[in-house]
Amino acid sequence: MNQNSARETACGKKLKYHHGALRPALLEAAEKILLEDGIDALSLRALARATGVTQAAPYSHFRDKDELLAAVAEQGFQRLALAMVESATGQTAARARIERLITAYIRFAVGNDQLFRLMFSPALSDMRNHPTLAMTAGKSYALISAVLAKRENADPEETRFQTLAIWSLCHGLAQLIMDDRVNIEQFGTADIAGFVRRAVGLFAAQLA
Amino acid sequence: MNQNSARETACGKKLKYHHGALRPALLEAAEKILLEDGIDALSLRALARATGVTQAAPYSHFRDKDELLAAVAEQGFQRLALAMVESATGQTAARARIERLITAYIRFAVGNDQLFRLMFSPALSDMRNHPTLAMTAGKSYALISAVLAKRENADPEETRFQTLAIWSLCHGLAQLIMDDRVNIEQFGTADIAGFVRRAVGLFAAQLA
């Protein structure tokens, strides 16, 4: 029907029948929409529009919307882990490393709150459907755990417990800040790093 | 057009043109659907169906879906605060009260996870649109804060900080358990109360 196989868009760009790299383009567009318009605007149809393709095209690359969101979330977890690692490099003391890791975690959540919310969205929390996501998501936990496990005389069970406690504090605080249920500036330590340092101080004795 | 003004349903019940108490009926139906079918099934149209009314009827009582959800969430916060208070009655020691409050908080989250997620849903987190919700939501924070503030020589700023730390730990843990990112049973203390007691122990020294 269309012997030319090229279509025109409003902006005049030529589009081939085959996009060629639709999958990464969709993921990129997803992050952009997430950043600019929020998670409510993140629909498959909007993604199709943004990549210049019809609504059904994404189904060649993702079984359903959840699978696409899981892929976006996985990218997010990778970036989160990277940010944490980078932030802690150069620190050798256990306490300093922990503080850096947590601060990076919370900073990431606050700075990419729509993405962070997606990463911990209930729709994706059933990891049985997204096995690779489960692996990636465990990375940030592992980073904290590793620091605690490297101490002398570290009891494995005690380490697991402390890791969970720290992660909970950190995750909860991130959540509360994102939801505007807490105003971090009402504390003397005006920024997140200061607050974290103070919070870690609360159980510093037990971490030694 | 309909001179009788009564309609028949499949089950044969007579329905008046005016429901009479639609607002509370909607809220009740919402909690039921939330409990039985999850938050994804909670649509205005489903609520209308459940209360035997047409799709547009709810708009006489709520400006939009968010306003209805906010009302449901507010009921949830009230029940949460009640559960916390009841769970802590009889305890006088600060540490025991804190432990009870937190345990009740987490138990509520785990036992009503769909409702809890709604209560902390991002859609509702912009409290400017739901002023009464904001008040009710602050209750659980106030309960923890009050215990800490009643200590001798309690520095107000330090109290605020500790309250936030405890609340974060508690909220984060609840979130992680709900999302199945943590298996509480892998800790010696098999239940939530035991874990909380141990966690509070981490900064017990600072709470005295």
Added chain:
DNA sequence: CCTAAAAACTGAACGGTGCCAAGATCAGCG
């Protein structure tokens, strides 16, 4: 190189959703 199978994409449709404007009904009050 040619062809057949596989993959990518289109176009149209289905049922569901939130929301809205217009009208019908009803309760309470002058």
Added chain:
DNA sequence: CGCTGATCTTGGCACCGTTCAGTTTTTAGG
């Protein structure tokens, strides 16, 4: 009684996720 305002219905809009039959392009095998 008639009026008014609140409540509810009817019908419709735009959007969503998903499916399906069919078309186009790429890829793999001879």
